[in-house]
Amino acid sequence: MKYSFLNDYSEGCHPAIIEAIKNSNHGQCDGYGEEVYCKKAVDILKNLIGKPSADVHFLTSGTQTNMVMISAALRPHESVIATDMAHIATHEAGAVESTGHKINEVPTKDGKLRPEDIENVVAEHFFEHMVHPKLVFISNTTEAGTVYTKKELHAIRETCDKHNLLLYIDGARLGMAMTSQVNDITLPELASLADAFYVGGTKNGFMMGEALIIVNDSLKPFFRYHLKQKGALLAKGRFLGIQFLCMLENNLYFDLAEYANLLAIKLSAGIEAAGFNFCYAPESNQIFPVFPNTLIKKLEGDYGFFVWNKINDTHSCVRLVVSWASTESKINSFIDDLKGTSNNSFLSEYFQ
Amino acid sequence: MKYSFLNDYSEGCHPAIIEAIKNSNHGQCDGYGEEVYCKKAVDILKNLIGKPSADVHFLTSGTQTNMVMISAALRPHESVIATDMAHIATHEAGAVESTGHKINEVPTKDGKLRPEDIENVVAEHFFEHMVHPKLVFISNTTEAGTVYTKKELHAIRETCDKHNLLLYIDGARLGMAMTSQVNDITLPELASLADAFYVGGTKNGFMMGEALIIVNDSLKPFFRYHLKQKGALLAKGRFLGIQFLCMLENNLYFDLAEYANLLAIKLSAGIEAAGFNFCYAPESNQIFPVFPNTLIKKLEGDYGFFVWNKINDTHSCVRLVVSWASTESKINSFIDDLKGTSNNSFLSEYFQ
Amino acid sequence: MKYSFLNDYSEGCHPAIIEAIKNSNHGQCDGYGEEVYCKKAVDILKNLIGKPSADVHFLTSGTQTNMVMISAALRPHESVIATDMAHIATHEAGAVESTGHKINEVPTKDGKLRPEDIENVVAEHFFEHMVHPKLVFISNTTEAGTVYTKKELHAIRETCDKHNLLLYIDGARLGMAMTSQVNDITLPELASLADAFYVGGTKNGFMMGEALIIVNDSLKPFFRYHLKQKGALLAKGRFLGIQFLCMLENNLYFDLAEYANLLAIKLSAGIEAAGFNFCYAPESNQIFPVFPNTLIKKLEGDYGFFVWNKINDTHSCVRLVVSWASTESKINSFIDDLKGTSNNSFLSEYFQ
């Protein structure tokens, strides 16, 4: 059986979640997220982000969250600005377009969108024969595993303000972004920069669950109608609420994300020490080393991972994803397989 | 604290589901429903319906299931024929229309759609200035709690065949339909009449989960693209698969549904014995008695339920929903509150 | 060759239009409606309705106009309230739904929507599981040929204000409404009641052309983007502008409409004198007499018209449409064919 670095949703959920579900399972509640577990989870989230007036909604998948939020925010003629690596542009099967909106894609070298990209798109779209860019979409961590700095996020916000654009942050891996060693922004500060963003659960140990946080007042009215219309209002919302409650009330959410990041650092260090480079700077739980195709072939015998893209005729970039459930021993094995040596010290104190 | 007859999703999930999740939680799986739990659940479903070639997909909500299936089945000019009580027509916030399709609504007295309704809609839509009816939507049990007979279902299928229409059955409460005392069709026979239908989990003890079964070959290709595009492809599909596996492998799904139906019979009998009538024949776990408004006011102190509609100035119809988690004692209390007597015999052998 | 009372767009255009096109054809203009002919026509329209701040756009068909206006006005969860005879509900092939919006249809006996209809729909749609009614759609004249009175329109406006609803008037036959003998509202007053409406050209002697007038400021921004996106921004907008200019600058638009109405009165009087009744009060250029099926069969030999609906086993209602291009002699022939007498006086002074 291969060990998978394919993604961060191959494992089940963190055991604490099952325990929390079990303990909260008995008895009647209001449906559709209007019961005590959701309410408590909402309160914790508001507190964490320092926005008592934010609206919080729980959904079941990232694609769903992006689709509902973006379609609710835009009028028919409005478009989204995103990188050409953005999840909405590449891996959501046209969900945004299915709700009627074009994505203005801009090339990126590292997964990040930059103020000048936004400026360019705005400048190129100046009259009614074109779509009207209205919402800026970024992911943090990005699809390249990189993490936006505070300075970069402020610059994007300023550009949005200049052109009356909304800023929406896909936080499928927001836990990893916040606990990355290169991160220098706090959650409240990030929340004050975004018009809306989500705190992703699926990729950080949940069964499923994404918490959409709407900060901008103009995006709040009637939002539950959009959830319902898009099939995103879960009847037994309690099962989303209890997962967030369990994960957030004692910081487990961030501990797991940090753990994944730290293991990824170890893996990156091992790869680098073995003499390999990276396509993108390894800053979170997704890393993108460049390997010879012959090595890739060999590694594929024991490990699952995506071949991300071709570098040249002999080398390719692969994506390795480390998760809350990855083990140090597997990381070590992978590094050993790379270099033919054994190294089992780092992070070992983190366990037990 | 009021006891709720509001719906069948107020309770948590059946304990067996939590156990099954716990037991299957460890270890890596492929994502998006392509792992062993989903596969086993699919096999059981195919076996139950006697259609080895059917396609089965697991989704998280009924509105989502209806939206994805209907939008995938129709070309832009095509419409849906449904009753004016149909869930898609009334309580899905315009999900079908949001994907571009009109619903041709026909009045119903008992929640059922009849061949002549279909014939009328087809006859009225004869040229390109009108939508083109293409899909017939029925719910079993209906939104009025009634259950289609075998004869009725065959007649609908014949009408669909006559006019080249697709037949889709919303099975949010298919368990209750199949175990209703008035039901006279088997699941394989129902499956052979429908082009697609779903087996609902949410309202029968799941955390969440609906199994969409596509019987008609022409509706199968590329269906997972539609799931993904509409945000309905769960990354950790295993958590849907394991629920169906747990519920179906030992008939628990149908046992729970039958239990709800039997308790509802008891409740109906008590209501009738107390001298009240019903808006629709009580045939499953949703019943619709007519009470004086004064009595409703009084009952609302102790019980939660929907006031369905106004009958006249002094009387209204209410909806009472009994579920797998309802208790005989609460049913008895309700009946007692109606008539001021106590009756605790019926169904008592079901419990022990 | 049969003479057609099928509709009011069977004839070509009024000769004055061809003359105006010929005279304005030479030379270069800005495209997309931003040239002198459109601008002059816009000015005349603004003057006629007494709203200098209104926005005016020229489109090519009524379905297009309704689709663009309604889809631009609504957010995804919002719906339209209309009668079940409304053109958008019956004869626009699901155009409104194709842009994602449900139409809440209410029964009507005479083509008119009434305040209590609006109240009922609003009352029934109270939470996020349902669409949110936002726009009231009426046609004047109605699809039954009837004409709203000033009192009725004020009452609808008040109901809209009470519930924060937009009022949009389909004016495919607004000329006929304004010149109907039962009309008691002026165009400026009507314009002050509507949030948007259109002045229809196609059915009143144009080649094609509808003038959409947006009164409510909130509906104005970015409207040309919606026109372009829906394929409704004509490159050579001058050919729409010149038609409106020609028709409006010397009142020809209203003269033609009045002429059609007057001929329809003559036709109605003849039908009534011959002993027949009407399904709806004959108030404009569309009239709906009830004839024996045997007579209909006979009339179909010489005349084209729609059999509107079945009254009983022996009688049906037919729709007869009189237009700016209908002739008194054909009206007389029809009446003669009904009663076997000849009558050629009325209206004769109108011609020469």
Next chain:
Amino acid sequence: MKYSFLNDYSEGCHPAIIEAIKNSNHGQCDGYGEEVYCKKAVDILKNLIGKPSADVHFLTSGTQTNMVMISAALRPHESVIATDMAHIATHEAGAVESTGHKINEVPTKDGKLRPEDIENVVAEHFFEHMVHPKLVFISNTTEAGTVYTKKELHAIRETCDKHNLLLYIDGARLGMAMTSQVNDITLPELASLADAFYVGGTKNGFMMGEALIIVNDSLKPFFRYHLKQKGALLAKGRFLGIQFLCMLENNLYFDLAEYANLLAIKLSAGIEAAGFNFCYAPESNQIFPVFPNTLIKKLEGDYGFFVWNKINDTHSCVRLVVSWASTESKINSFIDDLKGTSNNSFLSEYFQ
């Protein structure tokens, strides 16, 4: 008053069209394109393309034609492959996306899409997390004024066949393509390569009008429903039919296009002789010379044209469009203004 080379729809229509409208204006016809003028025009078109079984529909604008055809051809998960200069990708305000479909844009240097572009997009879209490319969109002439060769078109068709893709050709300027000096394909051959294409009228002397030709049988059924739903079924279709009839029955359509091309050659030659280069090879009535910004500034005093894009800090590419209504004297003046000399011979025999 500036002389405009902005586009080919600044002028009115060819006088023959007004004459034809005048001569056909009297009398009653069936509506919606089902009368004699449309039928005759359809017959001529079928004959010209050598496809008696083709379906032909008349619409009013190019954006509308693209939107209706593409949305009717695709299922929700399917996408369009086009260049990043494609009109649908840049200048139709998101019309394709508004119907739910993503455009997979590929870079182009000369406006042309190449087989390897298609291959790449197909190769990159291989599973259900991505859209499924299904329709290839090309324009002939391209948005860069270039013209596809027979060899290029055959190669595209073969690639489409290999991957089960539809080929749709935007023929807004198909007349100019067919009469370009670099063209080497006949209209019947082009029609045998496309699944659908349109013959554009607006940019070649019509008031308005585009003839959509559907060659592939699978795209034909119910197409008029799509026309109606998208507001594209003109009530008085005769006014589109008569324009095509007038333009096609004596080759006027192609004569006008060739005239525009020839004048453009003259203009190109003059520009080249004056020492300037082109961004794209001048092959039809749109040419794209590169001028110093100082010269552009000067020319803008007397001529209207678009500054297409920036070449470097001192030079820009401009678009000059010559039409059926352009005059040789204006071309000469422009050239004179470029080089300070006078040249009035070429093409003079073409006139009177």
